[in-house]
Amino acid sequence: MTEQTIQVQLSTEKKQKPVSDQLGFGKIFTDHMFVMDYTAGKGWHDPRIIPYQPLMLDPASMIFHYGQTVFEGLKAYVTNDNRILLFRPERNMQRLNRSNDRLCIPAFDEELALEALKQLILIDKEWIPKAEGTSLYIRPFIIATEPFLGVHASSRYQFIIILSPVGLYYKEGIQPVKILVENEYVRAVAGGTGEAKTAGNYASSLKAQEVASQKEYSQVLWLDGVEKKYIEEVGSMNVFFKINGEVVTPALNGSILEGVTRNSVIQLLKHWGVPVSERRVSMQEVYDAYKAGQLEEAFGTGTAAVISPIGEFFWKDEKLVINEGETGEISKRLYKTITGIQNGTEPDPFGWVVEVDQKSVAK
Incomplete structure (x- = not known):
């Protein structure tokens, strides 16, 4: 892993946390976010966790005009004994880099990104909902930020991770x-x-x-x-x-x-x-x-x-x-098993879950 220190700036004004039955999906966001910049000739640099805030982008930023962007989606879960678990997060980072390759976006250090994600989750861990069917949705994404009106790959990017406490994606839940x-x-x-x-x-x-x-x-x-x-x-x-x-x-x-x-x-x-x-x-x-x-x-x-x-x-x-x-029975069994592995109530014979705690975060 590239030796880069992740700077942390904590928010001085905390948001009010929602109650579990009012979560919905993707509408509420936590107190902090991760940001890292890319500049041609310098590479990915300045990884930092900062208070959640609007982005300041030039109107000519290439994301707006040529759609050069990729994203991922994964979740964090809290167990009955208050452990925080991620489900196969390394695969999401690997896939994000595969998407990068297709969109001509420079690859990032997957280890560093996972390290940043764990730190971000620990800082905002009180936002992870505990009710059944809820979780902390994680959205890593990358956007092209070079201000230029011309069709080529951008020379500047931002890698951002935001967190959102969520309920069920479909209002039907596990119903068909x-x-x-x-x-x-x-x-x-x-x-x-x-x-x-x-x-x-x-x-x-x-x-x-x-x-x-x-x-x-x-x-x-x-x-x-x-x-x-x-x-x-x-x-x-x-x-x-x-x-x-x-x-x-x-x-x-x-x-x-x-x-x-x-x-x-x-x-x-x-x-x-x-x-x-x-x-x-x-x-x-x-x-x-x-x-x-x-x-x-x-x-x-x-x-x-x-x-x-x-x-x-x-x-x-x-x-x-x-x-x-x-x-159907297969659907029920799969749902029970996968969600059970994710929230720590079912055995994990595959080693899929990653626990997030202070020991798992590099000093």
Whole structure:
């Protein structure tokens, strides 16, 4: 790890903390944030934890004009005995650097970033909610800050981490959600930025999401951008299907985000001896399985919702109601196990959780 001292400036005015049943998702932010700068020729420098505050950016900053930005999402949890746990945070930092590479953003020191994250969490640890289903959402992101109107990679960046106490991502909780299969709009194609976690991917999904919401569907299921035939992912989640006893998820193909929860689910299913495969899956195959009575479950996976059972797909003017709209047994077991590992109530045979305490933070 690069030897850089993380400077700390504590806030003199603390915000009022919300009650757990008023959290929502992504609306409330803690007292502090982490910031680090990049300058061409100097590299990443001046890592610091400072009071949460607005950013001061030049109107010509390249983020506003050319969308050069990446981000991540992970969570911190507090256990019944008041330990603070992170779930596979190193994978999020690795993925952030992979996204950096695709967006021509310089790689950062992952060890330093994790060190900064742990320090930030310890400073704002009183913000971690303790009620069931709550957690501290962590948003690392990088933006291009060079003031220049011209299309090239920026020479200046800021790496920022902010924290937000959150409740459930979907108001339905672990109850099944309804998904609209998208047949018109395209989110990403192989060779594009689909496998990077970058803002443009989400901006391009908003129109379809708006249409889905008008029809009272929670999310959009994206098909491939070339043939509009093969399943890719749901707007905020990777997707899995249990067909005739086998769990199937679309293979990573260059336009699908490699989810940390997705990877964890695959490992868990293999650990349990449940048949699981990563391969190309067409919507027609899912439809045929549904008609044959072999589509037993469907669910999404992601940091925000963890496991989100899918009770209905709407495709080509037809409703596909799965498992009579009820949460399936695999979905329940996965949710219970993963959230249990995350909050310390279930065994962690994989060594996924990282405890955050003073001993884990370098002096």
